[in-house]
Amino acid sequence: MSILANKDTRVVIQGGAAGVNAARRMAEFCYLIKRPLNVEAFVYPPDAGKTNEVPYGSGLIAIPIYKTIAEATKNHPTINTSLVYIGADRAMKGGMEALDDAHIKVVSMITEGVPEKDAKLLGAHARKLGKVFNGPSSIGIISAGACRLGVIGGAFDNLVLSKLYR
Secondary structure, three states: OOOOOOOOOOEEEEOOHHHHHHHHHHHHHHHHOOOOOOEEEEEOHHHOOOEEEEEEOOEEEEEEEEOOHHHHHHHOOOOOEEEEOOOHHHHHHHHHHHHHOOOOOEEEEOOOOOOHHHHHHHHHHHHHHOOEEEOOOOOOEEEOOOEEEOOOOOOHHHHHHOOOOO
């Protein structure tokens, strides 16, 4: 049973290179379970207006990059989950931005080194809004055969060996 991540999970990834790596790993899982890629947008202000190409099967999928969560969810209203891959010094702001967006129901913060007081504030804010905050220092969330958020589960061959695709 999928509770936090399921076949209806649609994702925005906040962050640069680490976020793109996560999207690639997520694409492997989506391809393995024969589902469309669940990453719909990136938020990374320095590259806003560009796209990140993510391998999916034998092709590439161009995923747009936005300046803010609000722009991403406006252009992709099915987004309901945010993965935070930004530096510890900006993680609090990014997490709050995601939690404050009406479309976002789950925020998973992968960022390490987030101050404890910031983590507590993010958790309390999520509870106040009736949302889920996972992290910081999370490795992601996986629901076997349904959804992968982040790099959890390891490389493609490990997903196959552990039968996480079923």
